[in-house]
Amino acid sequence: MNNQSPFLAGNAEQRRHSARHKMFGPVTLCVANAEMRGHFLDLSTSGALAHCETPPAAGSYVEVKAFGVETSGRVVWARGKRFGIQFSQPMTDEAIDTVIRGS
Template sequence: MGDLSAMRLDEEHPQRRTARLKLFEPAEMRHGTQVQRVHLLDLSVAGALLHTTEPPEAGSTVMLVCPKFTRMAKVAWIKERRIGLSFIRTLGKAELAETISPPAAR
């Protein structure tokens, strides 16, 4: 799955400027003193879509901790248990490729 050509622009949300890659990866979101397990549903260099049981308020600053990167982000929107994050500092293409690559064989 390490192929960036699989990324696509979101036809439902044409205002998005970056392509998004669908994922289903466990991650951690930190907000203040709260730490919760979340699922990363899609990812781009500019942001992410998460599923969470307790979303923070829109506009909140959170830290997304994934196995291969950590980023500060703003909660751009909330819809039920899904939240959209906008990264404060974008992911580099190499970081994105590393994130979507399969784990190395042992």
């Protein structure tokens, strides 16, 4: 019997359930009451690939703000200046469009 979570098993492509949109857009990250600037490199309803000078550690909870859209999630991995965020609640397509358009 295999009771591994789909978020832990297999490679990254197998774990993704929603389309990823490549982008390069600024975001504000709040981690433990400290704000930092970062960028989304790709975005989906369930999470994002992000980049910043000093990424939060895996397991950290982050609040994200961009163009009037706010969401939160957990850092699921971090390597170098890149890290992956799994959102606590899925983003709507409308919110994703707003962040991608930058307005």
